Amino acid sequence: MRLRIIAVGSRLPEWVQAGVEDYARRLRTHWKFELLEVPAAHRGASQAPERAIAAEGAKVLAALRPAEHAIALDERGVAMTTRELAARLAAGEREGRDLALLIGGPDGHAPEVRRRCAESWSLSRLTLPHGLARVVLAEQLYRAQSLLLNHPYHRD
Numbered sequence: 001m002r003l004r005i006i007a008v009g010s011r012l013p014e015w016v017q018a019g020v021e022d023y024a025r026r027l028r029t030h031w032k033f034e035l036l037e038v039p040a041a042h043r044g045a046s047q048a049p050e051r052a053i054a055a056e057g058a059k060v061l062a063a064l065r066p067a068e069h070a071i072a073l074d075e076r077g078v079a080m081t082t083r084e085l086a087a088r089l090a091a092g093e094r095e096g097r098d099l100a101l102l103i104g105g106p107d108g109h110a111p112e113v114r115r116r117c118a119e120s121w122s123l124s125r126l127t128l129p130h131g132l133a134r135v136v137l138a139e140q141l142y143r144a145q146s147l148l149l150n151h152p153y154h155r156d
Contacts, residue, residue: 001132009105
């Protein structure tokens, strides 16, 4: 299975890149994993955020592959435990689906992106900085993979 995080924003702090890459190395032992950054649109004081949201949405949609099962990350999405996430990933793997996990820009996902997504997941009901959301998502994907590979889990 291929897992891609498609995230709006670039030039994040070094610790974000280091954290995601650390988990990416671990994830690549079982799944094909990739992080794709889409540049955030310019936001000016006199511009309506809808213009930036639409521009970012167009870039995200262009980055999606036709057969990818797109999942929007959003605080209003479905919240899961790590075991539930592992079960969802296992189901995707059994069905031969490639997953694209989408992290929107500062103002969220464009309506067109939401319509393209089959699901919406929440990492937390808290609003997370987007860099931290990348690291948390990568870590949870790794933890779910570890469960699926029968590695010891600290909750057992």
